[in-house]
Structures are given as structure tokens and as C-alpha cells.
Amino acid sequence: xxxxxxxxxxxxxxxITHWINALVxxxxxxxxxxxxxxxxALYLGSKSTFDDPILAMGAMQDGDNVKGVTSVFGxxxxxxxVLGAATDSEGNxxxxxxxxxxxxxxxxxxxxxxxxxxxxxxxxxxxxxxxLIWSLGSGHLRHDLAPTGSDLKHIGxxxxxxxxFKFPKGxxxxxxxxxxxxxxxxxxxxxxxxxxxxxxxMSPGMDAAFPAVLDVLGGRQSxxxxxxxxxxxxxxxxxxxxxxxxxxxxxxxxxxMITGRYxxxxxxxxx
Amino acid sequence: MSGExxxxxxxxxxxxxxxxxxxxxxxxxxxxxQPWVKRVLDSAETLTRVSQRALLSPTALAREYGxxxxxxxxxxxxxxxxxDAGYKAHAANGFVDWKLSVAGLVEQPIxxxxxxxxxxxxxxxITRHDCVEGWSCIGKWKGVxxxxxxxxxxxxxxxxYVVFYCADNVFETGDDKDKYYESIGLQDxxxxxxxxxxxxxxxxLPVAHGAxxxxxxxxxxxxxxxxxxxxxxxxxxxxxxxxxxxGFWEDLGYEWYAGI
Numbered sequence: 001x002x003x004x005x006x007x008x009x010x011x012x013x014x015x016i017t018h019w020i021n022a023l024v025x026x027x028x029x030x031x032x033x034x035x036x037x038x039x040x041a042l043y044l045g046s047k048s049t050f051d052d053p054i055l056a057m058g059a060m061q062d063g064d065n066v067k068g069v070t071s072v073f074g075x076x077x078x079x080x081x082v083l084g085a086a087t088d089s090e091g092n093x094x095x096x097x098x099x100x101x102x103x104x105x106x107x108x109x110x111x112x113x114x115x116x117x118x119x120x121x122x123x124x125x126x127x128x129x130x131x132l133i134w135s136l137g138s139g140h141l142r143h144d145l146a147p148t149g150s151d152l153k154h155i156g157x158x159x160x161x162x163x164x165f166k167f168p169k170g171x172x173x174x175x176x177x178x179x180x181x182x183x184x185x186x187x188x189x190x191x192x193x194x195x196x197x198x199x200x201x202m203s204p205g206m207d208a209a210f211p212a213v214l215d216v217l218g219g220r221q222s223x224x225x226x227x228x229x230x231x232x233x234x235x236x237x238x239x240x241x242x243x244x245x246x247x248x249x250x251x252x253x254x255x256x257m258i259t260g261r262y263x264x265x266x267x268x269x270x271x
Numbered sequence: 272m273s274g275e276x277x278x279x280x281x282x283x284x285x286x287x288x289x290x291x292x293x294x295x296x297x298x299x300x301x302x303x304x305q306p307w308v309k310r311v312l313d314s315a316e317t318l319t320r321v322s323q324r325a326l327l328s329p330t331a332l333a334r335e336y337g338x339x340x341x342x343x344x345x346x347x348x349x350x351x352x353x354x355d356a357g358y359k360a361h362a363a364n365g366f367v368d369w370k371l372s373v374a375g376l377v378e379q380p381i382x383x384x385x386x387x388x389x390x391x392x393x394x395x396x397i398t399r400h401d402c403v404e405g406w407s408c409i410g411k412w413k414g415v416x417x418x419x420x421x422x423x424x425x426x427x428x429x430x431x432y433v434v435f436y437c438a439d440n441v442f443e444t445g446d447d448k449d450k451y452y453e454s455i456g457l458q459d460x461x462x463x464x465x466x467x468x469x470x471x472x473x474x475x476l477p478v479a480h481g482a483x484x485x486x487x488x489x490x491x492x493x494x495x496x497x498x499x500x501x502x503x504x505x506x507x508x509x510x511x512x513x514x515x516x517x518g519f520w521e522d523l524g525y526e527w528y529a530g531i
Binding site for chain 1: 299300303309311312313314315316318319323326327328331332333334336340342343344346399401402403404405406407408409489490491492520523524525526530531
């Protein structure tokens with residue numbers, strides 16, 4: 001097992017649904033921030049308690065100037081120029097949540113943001129269903145993603161290896177390591193379905209059809225808050241995911257997600 | 272975007288990402304303007320409407336809350352004081368001479384004063400109002416069921432939509448063509464919670480919330496719930512009304528089916 005070996009790592013279904021999902025999530029995130037900007041505040045419960053949000057972005061008078069601030073549980077942070085508000089070179093104050101450079105469209109336009117968001121939400125659903133049904137039917141979930149007992153026993157070792165940027169080689173590299181398995185499972189089976197559920201729970205139509213969903217989530221404004229927090233969790237996952245792709249063999253990883261082929265480096269030097 | 276500065280590596284990366292996202296965004300903004308892209312994106316509305324109609328029984332009620340759940344502050348959005356001479360005159364004397372007209376594709380057009388509307392059977396409901404902007408408020412509404420008015424005027428068989436013409440002009444253009452209007456299908460029109468409310472939180476409906484009458488369509492978003500309703504008209508087609516998309520905000524790009 002000391003020869004450099006090329007294996008077929010990702011099936012066609014995984015590769016196609018992966019890239020569709022990447023594009024769809026990017027559009028959903030950016031159009032979602034556009035929608036958030038229409039009322040950049042979050043609450044808990046059924047209704048909006050306007051004087052007591054758990055998170056709010058906006059402009060605040062600061063002497064002669066106006067600055068952008070973000071309050072979290074009542075603690076106010078100066079986020080001028082990034083969150084809440086920005087002042088351009090001519091002194092015009094733009095009050096909003098997130099900068100327009102990260103929203104879709106790139107200026108205030110709630111109706112178009114909603115059009116993008118809901119169209120891509122349908123793509124997200126179809127793509128996610130295709131992936132989950134295939135994963136169950138083909139055994140991908142059972143064989144490649146479910147952690148084995150031995151995986152879970154060695155989780156500490158895996159964390160230590162990751163912390164030192166040492167990644168499995170040889171036979172070990174042919175499978176996902178335990179941290180990968182857990183991360184992908186949490187994203188595919190918890191975070192992404194939760195996005196869909198909390199998104200639908202904000203729909204007055206769906207609430208009339210399935211009133212129990214809001215009881216579980218704690219009310220419509222809680223659902224909106226969970227939607228935001230879960231989206232943040234996915235952004236953090238993607239950031240870590242991209243970092244790991246970068247440090248664990250950029251081109252090998254990217255090639256394997258495009259062509260399926262992945263190079264396994266030998267575990268030890270040839271004797 | 273910013274001035275010329277020495278580029279350190281991190282600055283270069285950030286700028287690179289910013290430039291890439293600007294190109295991507297400009298691309299998406301351009302795309303948003305393309306008629307074919309609009310058509311493709313708009314197709315999701317049909318899918319959403321058909322799916323929700325399939326999941327939602329015509330009589331399924333929106334949740335009704337208790338008195339304890341009422342919002343302390345119910346946000347008044349859109350117009351809060353219509354800039355219309357006729358409306359202001361009616362508001363000044365408590366709408367005593369005002370009448371709601373129910374017309375269009377009906378056998379018997381009717382005009383009803385507030386006294387006559389209040390004499391009809393009423394429905395009271397404490398419901399959650401979800402604004403398209405993302406916030407929610409809970410309010411108590413009392414009014415006459417739209418179905419009762421439509422039955423009284425006897426809807427003609429070719430009627431398919433009910434249109435609500437309002438007194439307010441959101442952008443205060445001064446042009447009557449820009450006045451607020453809304454429309455719903457017959458399924459929502461005959462839904463038990465679809466009422467024309469004349470009371471809010473046990474008080475006469477205030478001007479900020481749409482006096483003398485405000486539509487409630489509880490399974491859709493706030494912009495469907497037209498305030499300052501002056502005239503109700505049954506029609507067979509929305510294409511010839513306003514911008515042809517069935518409502519004030521709809522003509523500006525929002526969905527006619529506002530169930531999400």
C-alpha cells in the first residue's frame with residue numbers, strides 16, 4: 001500500500017448535487033440577507049417585541065454623526081460601515097443591516113430578493129431530496145457517512161491530527177475521517193433540513209396547514225431567528241470546509257469533486 | 272471602490288474577494304433585469320401557490336391567539352394617514368356619511384354604511400399579522416365576513432376575483448391611478464377568517480390601521496390586507512386593473528400569492 005494510487009472517491013450524484021447545492025446556497029444566502037435587511041432585527045416568540053429585540057442593526061446618533069450599530073441582547077456594538085449603517089464620502093447615511101455588497105440584488109430591492117430566494121429554495125428542495133433519496137438507496141449514508149464504533153473511539157485522535165494539520169494517508173485516506181463524517185451528517189441531516197423547516201414556518205399559509213410546527217419552533221419570530229442562526233452555522237461550516245479543502249490538498253480535493261478521481265498518498269515511505 | 276492604498280496580502284485577498292463578488296453581483300443584478308430571468312424566477316410563485324393550495328384545505332384556519340398574546344405596539348406600515356381630500360372629510364366626521372360599495376360581477380350591487388355593516392353578523396379573531404418585511408404583530412379584529420357581503424350582493428357565476436379599491440396613495444403621487452388596491456381569489460374571499468374589520472383591539476379601527484374598513488386575509492402576508500377599503504368589486508380578470516398584476520405591491524414586483 002505504499003504506491004501512489006488514484007481512487008474514484010465521489011460518485012456522480014454526490015458531485016452534481018454538491019455543486020448545485022453550493023450555487024443554490026450562495027444565492028439563498030445573499031437573497032436571504034436582502035430579505036433580512038427589510039427588517040434587520042430578530043425576536044423570540046410569536047410576535048416582534050420592537051423595543052426588545054435579541055439582535056438589531058441600525059443607525060444611531062453619535063454627536064453630529066450617525067453611526068451603524070448592532071445590538072445583541074441589549075449590548076450595543078459599534079459596527080459602523082459594516083453592519084447597521086454606512087456613510088459614504090458625500091455624507092449620505094445608508095441605514096440597513098448587511099452591506100449591499102453581500103446581498104442579492106446589490107441594492108435595496110425586497111421583491112426581487114424574494115423572487116430569487118423562493119425560486120432557489122425550490123431548487124434547494126429538489127436537489128436536497130435527490131441527494132437524500134440517493135444516499136439512502138445507494139448505501140452512501142450507511143457506508144460512507146455513518147461513523148463506525150471505531151471511528152467514534154478515535155475521535156480524540158482525529159481532533160489532535162486535525163489541529164496539527166496532519167491528514168490521513170494510505171488506506172485511511174480512502175474513507176471520510178470521523179470529523180468529516182460528523183460534519184457532513186450534521187449539515188445534511190440537521191442544518192439544511194432545519195433551514196427548510198424554519199423557512200416554511202415563516203409562511204402564514206404553511207402555518208395554517210401545519211400549526212404544530214410553530215409550537216415546536218417556539219413561534220414565527222423564533223423560527224425566523226433560528227433560520228438566521230442556522231444560516232450562520234452553515235456559513236461557518238462552509239468557511240471551515242473551504243479552509244480544510246485548502247490545507248488538505250487543494251487540487252486533489254477540487255479534482256475529486258469534479259471528476260471523482262482522488263490521489264491517495266502512500267502511508268509510509270518505501271522501505 | 273476605495274482610494275489607492277498599499278496592498279498588503281490580506282488587503283489584496285479581501286479586495287480580490289470584493290471584486291469577485293462585485294462582478295458576480297453585477298452579473299446577478301443584470302440578470303434580475305432580464306425579462307426571461309424574471310419569468311423563470313416568477314415561475315416559483317405558481318409552484319408555491321399550487322403546492323400550498325394542495326396542502327392547505329380551503330377552510331383551514333390561521334391560528335387564533337388569546338388576549339394575553341396581543342402586541343403592545345402594533346406597527347402601522349404603508350400609508351398611515353391617506354392624503355386624499357374626500358377621505359379626510361369622511362375621517363373628520365367619523366365616516367357617518369361614508370358607504371362601502373359592493374359592485375362588479377354581482378346580481379345586486381349594494382352600498383352599506385358603517386351602521387349597516389355593524390348590524391350584520393360579525394366575526395372577532397385574534398391573529399398574527401406577518402409583514403413581508405419579516406416582523407409579526409398580534410391584533411384583535413372584529414368585522415363582517417366578506418362571504419356575507421358577497422352572498423348578499425349575489426356573486427355572478429363568472430366572477431373569479433374580488434378586488435379592493437382603497438383611499439390611500441402610498442407614494443402620495445396625487446394621481447388616482449396610483450391608489451392602493453388588492454385582490455384575492457374566491458377561495459380566500461369565502462374563507463371564514465376573511466373579514467372587513469371595523470374594530471381593532473376592541474376600539475373603532477384607527478386611521479393608522481385603515482379606518483373605516485380593513486381587509487383581513489389571515490393566511491397571507493400583510494400587504495394583501497388592504498387598508499382604507501372604499502369599494503369591493505367582483506371581476507373575472509385582473510389584467511385590465513391597475514398594472515394588471517392584481518395589486519399595488521404586486522404591480523411593483525411582489526407576489527400576488529403572498530402565502531410565504
